[in-house]
Amino acid sequence: MKEKVVVGMSGGVDSSVAAYLLKEQGYEVIGVTMQIWQDEEQALLEENGGCCGLSAVDDARRVAQALDIPYYVMNFKQDFKEHVIDYFIEEYLDGRTPNPCIACNRYVKWESLLKRSLDIGADYIATGHYARIEKLSNGRYALKRSATLAKDQTYALYNLTQNQLSKTLMPVGEYTKDEIREIAEKIHLPVAQKPDSQDICFVDGDYGDFIEEETGRKITAGNFVDMDGNILGTHKGIVSYTVGQRRGLGLSLKQPGYVVRIDKEKNEVVIGSNDDLMTDVLYGNQLNLMSIPSLENGMRFVAKVRYNHKGAPCTVQMAGEDKIQVRFDEPQRAVTPGQAVVFYDGDYVAGGATIL
Ligand SMILES: Nc1ncnc2c1ncn2[C@@H]1O[C@H](COP(=O)(O)OP(=O)(O)OP(=O)(O)O)[C@@H](O)[C@H]1O
Numbered sequence: 625m626k627e628k629v630v631v632g633m634s635g636g637v638d639s640s641v642a643a644y645l646l647k648e649q650g651y652e653v654i655g656v657t658m659q660i661w662q663d664e665e666q667a668l669l670e671e672n673g674g675c676c677g678l679s680a681v682d683d684a685r686r687v688a689q690a691l692d693i694p695y696y697v698m699n700f701k702q703d704f705k706e707h708v709i710d711y712f713i714e715e716y717l718d719g720r721t722p723n724p725c726i727a728c729n730r731y732v733k734w735e736s737l738l739k740r741s742l743d744i745g746a747d748y749i750a751t752g753h754y755a756r757i758e759k760l761s762n763g764r765y766a767l768k769r770s771a772t773l774a775k776d777q778t779y780a781l782y783n784l785t786q787n788q789l790s791k792t793l794m795p796v797g798e799y800t801k802d803e804i805r806e807i808a809e810k811i812h813l814p815v816a817q818k819p820d821s822q823d824i825c826f827v828d829g830d831y832g833d834f835i836e837e838e839t840g841r842k843i844t845a846g847n848f849v850d851m852d853g854n855i856l857g858t859h860k861g862i863v864s865y866t867v868g869q870r871r872g873l874g875l876s877l878k879q880p881g882y883v884v885r886i887d888k889e890k891n892e893v894v895i896g897s898n899d900d901l902m903t904d905v906l907y908g909n910q911l912n913l914m915s916i917p918s919l920e921n922g923m924r925f926v927a928k929v930r931y932n933h934k935g936a937p938c939t940v941q942m943a944g945e946d947k948i949q950v951r952f953d954e955p956q957r958a959v960t961p962g963q964a965v966v967f968y969d970g971d972y973v974a975g976g977a978t979i980l
Pocket residue numbers: 631632633634635636637638639640656657658659660675676733750751752753820821
């Protein structure tokens with residue numbers, strides 16, 4: 625009997641070609657689009673390349689028809705609200721910079737979609753992510769960077785569990801984006817020329833406005849201060865800033881000023897120089913290990929502190945029960961609380977954690 629796989633279809637090129645490739649590989653393929661956000665907001669975001677509203681469903685349905693596979697729309701709005709929107713809001717209110725894609729992957733795409741897929745008799749779920757999954761000789765499953773470093777999505781997937789990885793297929797990771805578009809053209813998929821989706825699919829514009837609308841809370845203005853605590857001006861609320869930011873501060877300073885720290889207790893945004901942003905040690909919690917079963921003292925990796933960071937050599941070790949220390953060989957710029965640190969052993973994700 626054919627193995628059954630549920631493909632998460634966003635209506636984009638990558639997941640459409642993923643469905644095609646798996647069908648070619650002999651799987652019984654079922655397409656599913658997850659509805660994750662309110663329809664009116666989605667309709668607006670669609671115009672900006674958002675991922676899950678009405679036109680996403682239309683596109684995914686047309687692709688499923690073209691590929692002759694069954695297709696369903698499933699409602700995941702509650703899961704998304706709890707695990708992504710609420711987390712996003714809480715983190716910003718706490719003066720941190722969350723990564724909602726990581727939370728969506730772990731809790732919505734995998735935990736919830738995988739569960740429902742297994743419930744309907746599937747053996748696997750699949751997505752159009754640019755990453756590969758391998759079972760290593762030590763018995764562990766690990767993500768491997770995609771064949772094309774130009775579009776490698778392993779960073780946002782570091783938090784998947786062993787069980788989740790063991791039930792996941794990512795066929796697109798073997799190809800470059802150009803090759804995927806060529807396949808889409810060759811088989812006349814209706815979405816071959818669709819642009820990539822934007823980073824954060826549910827908010828477009830000022831995060832402060834979004835958080836005020838969602839929570840009904842008024843975001844309060846506060847002081848910009850320098851490294852010595854001297855007041856430099858007024859900010860519009862800590863949720864509108866992130867470490868490393870220079871643009872949009874509205875300050876006229878003698879030297880270029882950057883957000884170095886956000887102090888939630890004092891409702892202050894601390895401004896310093898580029899040098900003040902450099903740090904060679906960071907701490908993380910909520911550790912997830914992937915290619916390695918445990919973290920031994922002195923282990924060497926290359927770690928990324930944000931999606932588009934090129935990665936830097938470091939030593940990683942435990943620094944408490946669920947706390948790690950990452951010590952870089954050279955200081956890194958703008959390490960940001962709330963983002964993830966993901967450490968690689970060659971092409972494999974060894975593990976990752978949330979930056980404290
Ligand atoms: N609403 C959704 N329903 C089901 N699956 C989804 C949805 N949104 C995203 N996915 C899955 O997650 C993968 C990665 O999503 P991302 O938003 O990064 O898309 P992308 O890289 O632009 O890919 P695509 O071209 O397939 O949209 C998609 O390829 C798809 O498999």
